[in-house]
Amino acid sequence: MDTSPQHTRASVLSGVIVIAAIVLGFLLVFIVQNSASATVHFLGMQGSMPLGVAMVFAALAGALLVALVGIARSLQPRSAVRKRTSRQH
Numbered sequence: 883m884d885t886s887p888q889h890t891r892a893s894v895l896s897g898v899i900v901i902a903a904i905v906l907g908f909l910l911v912f913i914v915q916n917s918a919s920a921t922v923h924f925l926g927m928q929g930s931m932p933l934g935v936a937m938v939f940a941a942l943a944g945a946l947l948v949a950l951v952g953i954a955r956s957l958q959p960r961s962a963v964r965k966r967t968s969r970q971h
Contacts, residue, residue, distance in 0.1 A: 913938060
């Protein structure tokens with residue numbers, strides 16, 4: 883008989899929420915501690931914002947770029963499988 887605890891979706895979700903809250907707390911501290919104003923130039927535009935906010939925007943842009951590359955890589959094998967199965971029929 884298996885007596886190990888079973889992980890439910892609700893318990894996993896609550897764990898993820900706790901970890902996300904901790905990360906957001908650290909992010910908030912980072913932004914508050916880096917509140918000095920910085921001039922940002924992007925595609926010919928110029929603006930001023932807190933340094934912490936600018937760095938978070940840059941990190942988010944990088945994360946989105948990595949996610950897009952990952953999505954593109956995950957779709958390649960699927961399309962190759964579809965092509966092979968359509969040729970066989």
